[in-house]
Amino acid sequence: MGEAPKTDWDMMHRWEWFRREEWRRSFRTELLGANGGVCKAFHDLARLVHAEVALDCACGLGRQTVCLAEMGLNVIGSDISHIAVNHARELARLENCSTTFFVSSWGQIPKNMPHHFDAIINTSLAEEPEWDSLGSSLIGMYHALNPGGFLMFTGVPENSPEDEGVRRLFDRWGSGQKESIDWFHREGRLACAKLVQRELATDFLDERNLYIIDDNGSSRLESTMLRRPGYWTWNHWRDLARMAGFCHLETRTYDNLGENGEALTVNVAWKSKDGGVNPDETKRAQPYLD
Numbered sequence: 001m002g003e004a005p006k007t008d009w010d011m012m013h014r015w016e017w018f019r020r021e022e023w024r025r026s027f028r029t030e031l032l033g034a035n036g037g038v039c040k041a042f043h044d045l046a047r048l049v050h051a052e053v054a055l056d057c058a059c060g061l062g063r064q065t066v067c068l069a070e071m072g073l074n075v076i077g078s079d080i081s082h083i084a085v086n087h088a089r090e091l092a093r094l095e096n097c098s099t100t101f102f103v104s105s106w107g108q109i110p111k112n113m114p115h116h117f118d119a120i121i122n123t124s125l126a127e128e129p130e131w132d133s134l135g136s137s138l139i140g141m142y143h144a145l146n147p148g149g150f151l152m153f154t155g156v157p158e159n160s161p162e163d164e165g166v167r168r169l170f171d172r173w174g175s176g177q178k179e180s181i182d183w184f185h186r187e188g189r190l191a192c193a194k195l196v197q198r199e200l201a202t203d204f205l206d207e208r209n210l211y212i213i214d215d216n217g218s219s220r221l222e223s224t225m226l227r228r229p230g231y232w233t234w235n236h237w238r239d240l241a242r243m244a245g246f247c248h249l250e251t252r253t254y255d256n257l258g259e260n261g262e263a264l265t266v267n268v269a270w271k272s273k274d275g276g277v278n279p280d281e282t283k284r285a286q287p288y289l290d
Helices: 008-019 027-032 035-046 065-071 082-094 106-112 131-143 166-175 234-244 279-289
Strands: 055-056 075-079 102-103 117-122 145-153 179-187 188-198 202-215 216-230 248-254 265-272
Touching: 008 082, 008 188, 008 202, 008 216, 027 035, 035 065, 035 117, 035 145, 035 248, 035 265, 055 065, 065 075, 065 082, 075 082, 082 102, 106 131, 106 145, 131 145, 131 234, 166 188, 166 202, 166 216, 234 248, 234 265
Parallel strands: 055 075, 055 117, 075 102, 117 145
Antiparallel strands: 145 265, 179 188, 188 202, 202 216, 248 265
């Protein structure tokens, strides 16, 4: 698969925030759909286990975190991007939402937040292109959970064919345009257009995000790469979850919560109620902890 390109998340979040007036009125509808989407699935499971504190650990600009808070969850948001977190705080203020945010990679959550969580949601985990980063991330999220807590994430479900991730990637992007203009937005004398160039490989998609900027008549170009992997399988998730210390991994299906009223599938990794970790698994995880 080769080494994955590095993504400048600060750049992507900065320009997405620049066009916030285009999505502020509609982000709830886009995230929740008609029946609540993955937010509803997470909310219901968190309520079922009587979660006192939840974490949205890939919060980006805070849209999903705000939706979860408005559903009644005591939820905190985190993201690796300082710019995203700063704007997420601003969005929460604009939406009269009292939730808080902090900066952290997934693997460093236990070090960056002193208390633990009863439930964690991560809707970007399957977008991580590197095996080592997945391992350290799952270990960090495991240690950020209270005993009996759970991690919900999107990814290929149990009993899927080995090529399910690749099939989904091709279904989503295989027939799409290699180049497209995602949006154009102007605020006063500053204007920006986002152009995306896509290159589909055997089991991943590379996207070059180009931001064409006109600042009071002076033009410049900013760009960053993003890899969308299709190579993660259920067996990968099972092995990584076991290595991180989770006692059980399962797929849950929620009728009518997917796009267009279809079924939604999510994966849920559980931490044992005694919080213990198999010593053999701890030994296997040690390279990620050093």
